[in-house]
Amino acid sequence: MRFGYREICLDHETGPRHPESADRLEAIRRRLSRLHGIEYETGDSVGVERLERVHDPEYVAAVESFCAEGGGTWDADTLGTESTWEAARASAGLAVWAAAAALDGRDGRDTPFSIGRPPGHHAVFDDAMGFCFFNNAAVAADAALERARVDRVAVFDWDVHHGNGTQDITYDDPDVHYSSVHERGLYPGTGEVGETGGEGPERTNLNVPLPGGCGDAEYLAAVDDAVVPSVERFDPDLLIVSAGFDAHEHDPISRMRLSTEGYGVLTDRMRTLAGETGAALAFVLEGGYGLDALAESVVMVHEVFDGREPVEPDGDPSERARAVIEEVRDAHDL
Template sequence: MRFGFDEVCLEHDPGPRHPETPDRLRAIRRGLSKKHAVDYRSADSADESDAMAVHDDEYVAEIRQFCADGGGNWDPDTTAVEETWDAALAAAGLAMWSARRAAAGDDGRATPFAIGRPPGHHATIDDAMGFCFLNNAAVAAQHVIDRGDAERVAIFDWDVHHGNGTQDIFYDREDVFYTSIHEDGLYPGTGEVDETGEGAGDGTTLNVPLPAGAGDPEYFATFDDVLRPAMERFDPDLLLVSAGFDAHRHDPISRMHLSTDGYGHLTQRVRDVADACDAGLGFVLEGGYSLDILSESVGMVHEVFDGLRPVEPDEEDVDEAVADILDDVRDVHDL
């Protein structure tokens, strides 16, 4: 893979006790240094007009000024310092790079993965929350649409938290399909099955809230039985993965049981969907708060594109409660 990285993203420091630490990127880079054929690329930062393409102008100006004044607690979870604004623009710029390169056909070992921070998928049209200031994946999707590089973009969010911000931004849009697998009831408490979009975007939002304890069998069944047919029906030109790694069984802030090899199997599945749709495929980092597990899981995604076949899981039955949820999703989306 080719990893987009910018040292500026290390300068956003919410404090020593905050889980969204600059050490996340340092850990990823240390882990990748032990892997084969790791290629780093730089990218221009987003500018304010890129942010304003998906966020309210007044909000963009407000968060910029908030950082210029020294930052502080935007809310109890979302903390900024003076350097946060430049880091947020850099992270959005890296996501834009990932989307552009994917839309241009970079694949295989050239598949782009933007490892910027702060993350983005909780940032709504007019508010920062959940550690997020600018919605990186949304900025990237809008960027390639505005350039004419893609007409239809699908965003698959496998972070353990629902990407309420990405859903919010594209909820009434027919040209962006947003789908999320997340832990039911976890922050921010959104992402119900019946949240499907509105107006022109009716049917272009698909949520699968899984119960705590769901693991590899439930994630694979969700993807194979629901997400893949829905994404293929949408037929995107570009598939972006909002790649959080906090659904891992050893992440400290969730109760899901996805394994490292499970992320490898999900990676192969999204690659197969992109191939089936003749769509570009790019990745944008979201969450993941165990440094060792984050590093290991990003390394797994990389190695799948380097030819690794993840360990095949033992055959396990899908939890009955999850099977019922998938039935509900199929009914709501006529799958």
């Protein structure tokens, strides 16, 4: 894969013991350094005008002022410093780079993956929350649409937390399909099955809120039986994966049981989905707070594109998970 990375993203400081720290990117980079042929690209930071296409201009100005005044605590979870303004614009720029690189024909072993921070999928139209200031995936989707490179963009979010920010920003947009498989009841408490899209779009917002304790079999069933057929029907030109790795069995802040190999299977499904729909494919880092699990999972995504065949899970999904998936299929007429 081609990885997007900028050192400025390390300068977003969140304080001691905060789970979203620069240690995350450093752990990924250390693990990738053991592999041959890893290449990095930097991309460009997004400007205010690009951010204002996705976020409330007053909110964008408030973040800039907050950082210029030295930062501090935006809310109980979301902290920043003077450097956060530049880091957040760089992180969004890396997502824009990943989408543009995919649309330029980067695929296979050159599939782009942006590893920036702060992450983005909790950032709503007019507020920061959940460690996120600007919605990187939404900014990337909008840039592709605004530049008339695509007609439709799909965002698939496999982070353990529902991407309420991405849903908030894209809910009424018929040109963006958002889907999420996440742990029901976990922060931020959104992402129910009945949230299927605004008045204009028709079933362009798909949520699979799985019960805690689900693993590879449940995730694969959710993707195969709900996410894939919904995205296929939407027929996107660009598929962005909001790749959080906090559903991992060794992540400290969730109850899910997804394995490193399971992330490989999900990656393979997204590669196949992009191929079958003719969509360009890009990955954008979201969460993941167990450093070893995060780094190994990112490497697994890379290795799938480098030729590794991931091992399909044994066993069937639980009855509780199957009931949720069937509810989703009914809600979306799949």
